[in-house]
Amino acid sequence: MNQPDMQTLPTPDLPDPNSGSLAPPATGSLTAAKAAQKQRAILGAALALFSERGFHGTAVPDVARLAEVGAGTIYRYFDSKEALVNGVFQQAKSLLRDALLQDFDPQGDVRLAFHDFWQRLTGFARRHPLEFRFLELQDHVPYLDETSRQLELQILLPVNLFCQYARDQGVARDMAAGTLMAMIWGAVVGLFKAEHLGYLPTCDDTILAQAEQACWDLFCRVSNPLPLHPLP
Amino acid sequence: MNQPDMQTLPTPDLPDPNSGSLAPPATGSLTAAKAAQKQRAILGAALALFSERGFHGTAVPDVARLAEVGAGTIYRYFDSKEALVNGVFQQAKSLLRDALLQDFDPQGDVRLAFHDFWQRLTGFARRHPLEFRFLELQDHVPYLDETSRQLELQILLPVNLFCQYARDQGVARDMAAGTLMAMIWGAVVGLFKAEHLGYLPTCDDTILAQAEQACWDLFCRVSNPLPLHPLP
DNA sequence: CTGAACGGAATGAACGTTCATTCCGTTTTT
């Protein structure tokens, strides 16, 4: 299990935070402001419906109705339903990316950085529940375009690097960084998923603080007693 | 945060393990064996497609083609597409329920029971990847019928009780049992999801053993050093 | 030979998409 030698974390070139914003359609005489506003209405309606019913479960005319826009208007802003869902994905994902990574300093004290990261991730899930559910509770792979896939990596890579850094510091558990990341991320998703399904009461700050400590204990290397060695 | 007084775990009445099996259609002259076989073919094909493309992304004639059956035949076995997806759900869910709970003894040593549970869950995910992905990576709520919802509870309740038992024993972390459960379950789902998406190498036994220890450390009460108290 | 089971073409509803038309802010003309 070798990883790149890395005591210092090569700040992984956060892409400029405005990539991911959609190009408005070629405006003729319409003010760009109006056009952007209408595009936002469409994207917002699409997000609401996609996050609730999924891509295939959502009809384009329904999006139009919710956006208070004619069905044809959507096609002035997006080439197709697939382009629309990629637009929604890119907007949500770059919002998440910025929430997670902007001014995030993975160096220095690992526990502090972990706390910061936890706050950013759970804060995003709470402030942007539709975006979070859209991104995490569905399988987008079949229709994502190249841009969308790259956005995915813009988040995964830095987070992965942070895990590796924490491991190199001797703080994180001695496992593949990606595995650790997948479990912690999964735990957070599981938490908000259960909350949304009504299996849990609303996640207040107390619960989230307990959950953070639990995930930190998952994350870091010092083992609990009762190790599991003499087992059937 | 009060929970029922519970030093002994009321073995929660595992429902008979054959509930969840589908009733074959009223057979006239066809042998029940043949009919059951055809129903299995349909359910298998539906599982394969639903788990990959989701409910709305799958066309019934595609299911028929994969099952090597006429489109009309499906409607001899299932009233509608919704009934079909509920059939798939119930078959997968009762398979999971049996894998998790049959002869599961939540009493006694908590660490051993946790290990047993971990093996059962990850074993299921590996032996039945389609079922696992179908169950965990999609939002079924909109079309589940009453029977399907009850199956859900047949798993949740015992697992929840085990968490509470572990807490009452002073072993599990002092959090709401449901929250703990949601995080651990989520971590496992996150692991296999990342593996399936190609973000992780195949989860071999070594990785799973590390992951188990990490989840155990999430689960149990003894805190790691570096508690997070003097924080900004 | 009879009746149940089957396959797959047929069907109507619903979908994504298009396009002829309307609307409205701007420009040009008087």
Place this chain on the structure above:
DNA sequence: AAAAACGGAATGAACGTTCATTCCGTTCAG
């Protein structure tokens, strides 16, 4: 300054396609 003409944006009825479901001629078991 008022009126007329212009043109891009928006619209929603209409189009072809695809879907879930039905129907019926054929096949097969008893």
